[in-house]
Amino acid sequence: MLKNSKAFSSFSAADLPKSKDFYQDVLGLDIEETEMGILSxxxxxxxxxxxxxxPDHVPAAFTVLNFPVEDIDQAADELISKGVDFEQYTGEIQxxxxxxxRTGDGPLIAWFRDPAGNILSILQEVE
Structure with missing residues (x-):
């Protein structure tokens, strides 16, 4: 029934202008503000x-959006130069x-937060 549906994901933020600036200016994504005031x-x-x-937004405690990249170091350096702070983990994930x-069997991955505190990531597949 839903096999051919054009599904999409969504999440919330408490300040849409701040989110729009971040996703458009910092991450360089194509953003459209709809007639209903929603960011697409x-x-x-x-x-x-x-x-x-x-308005009573609570940041997601999990990754809401992943960005595959060809070179994670280059992508991280570019985001850092734009003021993005990457999460630091020292427990099971280091x-x-x-x-x-850079550990484990999965991709190289780095997590960061948007202005609303939602968790995003960049990741590079390892061959």
């Missing part, structure tokens, strides 16, 4: 993510000085 992020490949206003997790 148009992703490469045709995907879409919606960010909606929620990150280096840039905030990149």
């Amino acid at each position: 992020i148009h992703l490469s490949g045709g995907g879409e993510v919606i960010i909606y206003l929620k 990150t280096d000085e840039k905030g990149i997790c």
Whole structure:
């Protein structure tokens, strides 16, 4: 029934202008503000993510959006130069000085937060 549906993801923020600036100016994404005041992020490949206003917003405690990149160090350096702070983990998941997790069998990955506190990541597949 839903196999051919054009599904999309969504999450909330408490300050849409601040979110729009971050996603558009810092991350360089294509953002459209709809007539209803919702932010629509148009992703490469045709995907879409919606960010909606929620005054009592609580940041997601999990990764809401992942950005695959070809070179995680280059992507991290560029984001750091734009003021992005990467999360630092020292427990079961360990990150280096840039905030990149280079251990385990999965991709190289680094997590950061948007202005609303939602968790995003950049990741590079390891061959």
